[in-house]
Amino acid sequence: MITLLFFGRLGDFAVGVPTTMEASTPAEIRTLLAADFPALAKELSEPQVLVSVNKMIVDWDQHLLKGSEVAFLPPVTGG
């Protein structure tokens, strides 16, 4: 299973989203979410949104290993 995390404004769109799912890439997760959570999937398609696997920024077609933690990261606003 893959663990899903949504940060910042994406968290507001991810209410009710499962915390785990089976998927082979972050892009596939986005596609799978589109059916039940179209507003979230649209947000995830914004070019500024980054994806990380096990806390490392990766490409959307990164192959996911079992047990990976995938996080969706909107543009950061710290400091």
Added chain:
Amino acid sequence: MHTIRIQTDDFDLAQEYQLLRELSSTVGAVVTFTGLVRDFEGEGSIESLSLEHYPGMTESLLEEIVGQAHKRWSLIGTTVIHRVGELLPTDQIVFVGVASQHRADAFEAAQFLMDYLKSKATFWKKVSQDGEQQWIESKDSDAAAANRWDTDSV
């Protein structure tokens, strides 16, 4: 020598400065920056600010940024402190302190650390105003501030 802390508690500027100052007798310059919660664009005052981060990843990114600063400039010590959780207007949010032999290294490294922190570290601000909560949008100017360090001319 570097220190990175992410915490809900406030920090003491004088104490952090003193720690950098006492790192070595070769310290000839200490530059510190403190970021505060302020009112945002638009009318009225904000009630509070909520800071979220990605535990584990934020620390790694800050380690990487601080590591880059130490490679790029001649530094004796750096401290980066970022608060998370609920903050109120005028509260301290972020501290960057740099100790070096000469001022140019400390000035430039402090600015680099803040520019990179603002555009790369996984923090997100949410503001409460007039009973409503809203995530802060990132600014192009912050990305541009970080990008200027990408050239080799510095």
